[in-house]
Amino acid sequence: MARIDVQMCRYHASVSRSIGGRAAAAIRQRSSGLSMALAASAGLAAVGCGCQLRNVVSAGLASPGPASGSAAAFVPAPGSAAANLRNPRMSQQQVRDSKHQADEQSVPSNLQSSVLLVSAAAGLNAASAARQLGPQVRRSGASLRAGPQVDWAGTATGWDDIRQKSLLDIEWFNEHGLLTVSSFILFGAQIIRILAHQAPNEIEVFLTTAVYLPWIFLCWRDTDQLETHYQVTFYASCGWGVMSLASLYSVLYQDKFPEFAFGVLAAGNVIFALSCLYFYGYHWSRMWRHFTQNRFRPLWIPGLVGLMCLHGLTIWDFWKRLDDGGWWKTVCSVYTDEWWWVADVRIIELFVTAAALLLIILHIKGVFTGMKNAAVVVIGTIFAPLGLMVLESTWLRASAWQHYLMVGPKYW
Numbered sequence: 001m002a003r004i005d006v007q008m009c010r011y012h013a014s015v016s017r018s019i020g021g022r023a024a025a026a027i028r029q030r031s032s033g034l035s036m037a038l039a040a041s042a043g044l045a046a047v048g049c050g051c052q053l054r055n056v057v058s059a060g061l062a063s064p065g066p067a068s069g070s071a072a073a074f075v076p077a078p079g080s081a082a083a084n085l086r087n088p089r090m091s092q093q094q095v096r097d098s099k100h101q102a103d104e105q106s107v108p109s110n111l112q113s114s115v116l117l118v119s120a121a122a123g124l125n126a127a128s129a130a131r132q133l134g135p136q137v138r139r140s141g142a143s144l145r146a147g148p149q150v151d152w153a154g155t156a157t158g159w160d161d162i163r164q165k166s167l168l169d170i171e172w173f174n175e176h177g178l179l180t181v182s183s184f185i186l187f188g189a190q191i192i193r194i195l196a197h198q199a200p201n202e203i204e205v206f207l208t209t210a211v212y213l214p215w216i217f218l219c220w221r222d223t224d225q226l227e228t229h230y231q232v233t234f235y236a237s238c239g240w241g242v243m244s245l246a247s248l249y250s251v252l253y254q255d256k257f258p259e260f261a262f263g264v265l266a267a268g269n270v271i272f273a274l275s276c277l278y279f280y281g282y283h284w285s286r287m288w289r290h291f292t293q294n295r296f297r298p299l300w301i302p303g304l305v306g307l308m309c310l311h312g313l314t315i316w317d318f319w320k321r322l323d324d325g326g327w328w329k330t331v332c333s334v335y336t337d338e339w340w341w342v343a344d345v346r347i348i349e350l351f352v353t354a355a356a357l358l359l360i361i362l363h364i365k366g367v368f369t370g371m372k373n374a375a376v377v378v379i380g381t382i383f384a385p386l387g388l389m390v391l392e393s394t395w396l397r398a399s400a401w402q403h404y405l406m407v408g409p410k411y412w
Contacts, residue, residue, distance in 0.1 A: 165366040176222075179215045180358055186211055187351040190344075194392055199340045200347065205252055209245060212350045216241045219357065230360060232282045237353050239275025243268040243314065244353070248346040251339040254332075262321075269318045276311050280304075299371075303378035310386065316404060327408030331399065334406070341398035345389050352381040 171177065186207060193200070216238050223234040246268025254261040283304060290296045320327050332338050356377050363373045393400040 167362075167367055170362070170365055170367060175214075175218055179211060179218065180354070182211045183215065183351060183354050187347075190347055190351075194344055194388075197395060199337075200252075200343045202252065204347075205248055205343075208248065208347060208350065212241055212245060212354070215354060216245075226364070229286075230364070232279060233360065234357060236275040236279035237357055239271045239278075240311075240353055241350060243272035243275075244346040244349045246271075247314075248343055251342045251346075254328075254339065265318070265321075269314070272311075272314060276315075280308060300374070300378075303382055306378075306382050306386075310382070313401075313404070320404070320408075324408035324410035326410065327406070330408045331403040331406060335397055335399045335403065337396040337398045338403070341389075341393055341396050341400070344392060348385050348389060352385045356381040 172181070190200075190204070193204075219234055219241075220238045223231050223238075226234060246264045250261040250265040250268075287296065287300065287304070359368070359373055359377050359381075363369045368376075390400050392398075
């Protein structure tokens with residue numbers, strides 16, 4: 001029996017050492033940083049279990065009496081027949097002393113066994129926790145090292161995957177193509193008039209309406225065929241087009257029909273404000289999303305800010321009209337060509353809005369794609385038209401920005 005008990009104790013010790021070795025190996029392979037510290041603790045605890053078990057086995061061999069596989073039987077059972085047979089000449093007092101000695105030995109042996117089993121379990125749990133935490137610690141460390149990345153060249157957009165085409169591959173013989181060509185022809189004639197220092201007339205306003213009103217309708221109707229990202233810009237552009245036409249008619253008829261002029265301008269401003277909220281709310285949140293996804297393109301920010309500033313002037317203009325009903329009349333009495341300049345601003349706005357959407361369509365179709373397309377959109381449809389508007393105000397008796405600082409009769 002003693003030999004069997006010894007073999008069982010050796011078996012437990014070898015199992016503990018095996019568990020400790022496997023836990024330490026798994027931890028070394030799968031953990032890093034904090035997980036390595038946990039793994040080391042688990043390995044040491046498991047190896048310590050094997051050492052403690054060897055000490056207990058030695059104590060069990062040195063103690064008298066048999067041992068069993070249970071934790072409470074590492075000491076001889078008191079008063080058993082086997083103990084009396086091995087010591088037939090023991091007195092009653094010796095038997096009592098032997099029982100007392102056995103009871104004293106059983107206490108540390110049982111405590112040692114319990115502590116060792118708990119330590120082995122703790123080592124295995126620590127190894128499992130380290131194995132689970134290892135990938136998370138590595139990912140968080142890599143994320144902290146990487147940080148947000150800036151995509152200056154737009155390489156993260158996948159634009160290079162678009163198959164390049166030419167203008168001849170685009171189908172121009174449709175209603176959209178007809179209106180696009182008409183807008184270019186009309187704007188060419190308007191640029192000639194602007195450079196010749198001639199004022200717009202009713203016929204030109206009607207021709208402008210005949211081109212851009214159907215364009216707004218068709219753009220709104222067919223925008224749902226585009227991806228969501230492009231739909232935001234196209235729908236907002238339709239609202240901006242409505243505002244440009246409304247302001248054009250407002251300045252044309254402000255002397256003949258002042259109430260009509262103010263009413264159509266107010267309706268246009270409501271549509272304009274809703275379009276701006278829709279557009280800028282989406283695109284600024286998009287900029288933040290790109291920043292968190294490591295594909296932030298800072299070259300878009302000047303164009304977005306510049307467009308916001310230009311659109312903000314329209315809101316500011318209408319707020320001053322609401323604040324003081326005589327403000328706009330005062331401005332037009334001081335700057336007698338102000339209506340002319342505003343009409344040309346709205347005509348330019350209509351064309352550059354249509355041109356910007358055309359460039360987006362060409363990009364989608366694979367013609368003139370990538371950063372060069374984006375650069376033309378920002379420079380050609382925002383900053384170049386702004387320069388033309390400011391240039392025209394220099395040879396007209398008109399205010400490009402000074403009138404925003406003026407006050408009307410309300411504050412006299």
